[in-house]
Amino acid sequence: MSLRVRSRDRGAEGGRVPGRARTGRRKPGALAQLSLVLRTPARAGEPLFARAPSRWQRMLPYLVVGVFVVTLIPVTIAVLVNDYALAGGWAGALGVAQTVPLLLAVTRPMAAWGIVLAADVAGAVLLIGADRVAGHAWPWPPMVVVGYLALMVCLGLRESIRTLVQVWLVTGAAGVVLGFFDPDGVTNTAALLFVLAGALLALTGALRGLGDAQQRIAEQESISEAERARRTLLEERARIARELHDVVAHHMSVITVQADSAPYRLPGMAEPVREEFEAIAASARESLGEMRRLLTVLRGDGAGGAAGGDGERAPQPGIGRLQQLVEATVRAGQPVELSLAAGAGEGVPPAVDLSAYRIVQEALANVVRHAPGARTRVSVSRDSGEVLVLVVNGPARDTVVELEGSGTGHGLVGMRERVRLTGGTLDTGPLPDGGFRVAARLPLDGGADAPGVNETSEDSS
Known part of the structure; x- marks a missing residue:
């Protein structure tokens, strides 16, 4: 599978939403312009x-x-x-x-x-x-x-x-x-x-x-829109930070356990080596404490029950749970086909695994909102050290009735931030038949190069 990737970063959301007709704004007539001038x-x-x-x-x-x-x-x-x-x-x-x-x-x-x-x-x-x-x-x-x-x-x-x-x-x-x-x-x-x-x-x-x-x-x-965009960006970054906490905390916990148990698993260890492992364990525990304090700040006092609910303690989803996500979308009345390459989720870094799941989740949510009933294809595969994610939907079957007058803008903001987190690239935009495409490359090595994001769509989710 090949994805057309552009490296130009526009830095702002723009364009269209999935399934919307290509009805660009028409230039007002002379009388309308004169009325505006008056x-x-x-x-x-x-x-x-x-x-x-x-x-x-x-x-x-x-x-x-x-x-x-x-x-x-x-x-x-x-x-x-x-x-x-x-x-x-x-x-x-x-x-x-x-x-x-x-x-x-x-x-x-x-x-x-x-x-x-x-x-x-x-x-x-x-x-x-x-x-x-x-x-x-x-x-x-x-x-x-x-x-x-x-x-x-x-x-x-x-x-x-x-x-x-x-x-x-x-x-x-x-x-x-x-x-x-x-x-x-x-x-x-x-x-x-x-x-x-x-x-x-x-x-x-x-x-x-x-x-x-x-x-x-x-x-x-204009001021409210700028503030809303800034707030959305900060909220999405905080959400990503909370999710990454769970991922990193797991590895730090493993390091702590291994360092603490090394003297018992490896008898006869020299005293300098034992002290080195104790220092490693102490640093890992200190890092975990710092991460927990940072997470408390990110959650905020207003997190309410959600912050302490079971949803916050549940394991973070990944590529392996895409089948469940697609089945839930199909039960909601949206025809979705999933093409999941063999081994696509094996050995994938946690950040990439979570980002791939969230990108598909946001794309399907936009399809349900803006193109209900449109046939949708989800494809996830691996190619040359990258995870390739592609979500393509056709035009809406019937006239779309907007469920929300204006969105919060989380969709593309979240996709962009997750792609930048992994050092990947994102390509979104409308299709000639009235459908929509979301394509992402997520490198498995954490992204040595600066990410490139190309967005030609609106997100009002």
Whole structure:
């Protein structure tokens, strides 16, 4: 049996789970991206949409504001001259002062608002003495309303709620004050601008608040995911350390017994040799004590009954118990075939024996979770001083219903740590037919070389 082994260590879990369809994430459309950008607030000193993924999205605010400026300047001048009969010089000055500052709103909306509001108030004062102001909108002509509302959008996407409320109240106060100087026969638009500005500030402020909340949630989820991955890694390492304690403790106990019994089994032993054996036995007993104290720390106070139960004292499983594991999986309704080479488990170091069993156990658990009913083949053999473990499953027979919304990530973490422990290699990934493969090489000599791990799958077990 040959296994395709790669030595590249990605160092993180990724890819797919067994039996899942190959449905990669599709790139969101332009509207979806724009919606996301609208909900992403700009930081202080940044232009609007500065964090957008595409360049055209980052340039969009400048384009929109530029269109407003280019359109409003000639319209404002023409309306002031033709409808209000304002002098051309004043009309040109107002047209520039009331519209060009909108370009500043992309990066500094509060400064733009101060300039535009001052220009709008000055324009209202000048229109009091215009020849044909009667019968027209005042103090805010239609062009002023349009430009001011565009400015409100920029403010709402950038500033805090407190600032938006202050801007809204100042806008209303300016209209109220100017209302005391109404020319005869005009249509007062102060209330109209006050209501429309408030509605736009509320809408854009809500979008900004939603963006802030989503950003905080994303940051918290990122932190939680990192902490969960770290905790999972530590838990799995502690679990491996507890299991290795049982393996190493057996050999240390044998050394202690042999060293203690050597003077009785080998009579006539010289005194220096007897003292050497006594030193060996004392060192072995001291090592056993240290291991027990370390194991107590690894188990932790919260281990509860499990730590002291019979399961913790039972012998650790190995390749010889794979048949029982497969039979239990078959009884659970999962079709599994086991191919166990003759002598595959004979003379195998305890760490490799236990690691091979755990890798098969984790792989079968993932198949049951993510591809129930899929035909699965387990193969364990020996080749050139290595134990070769291969678990391959086909696609799920029926539509898979996830039993768990999100996993703890123990599966691949455990496989990776066990493979590194033995100095072996791990290769996991999806198959073209929708199935999944787990392949591991576990050297019998303890792994002189650094392990290589290649993982192209997710583990949500």
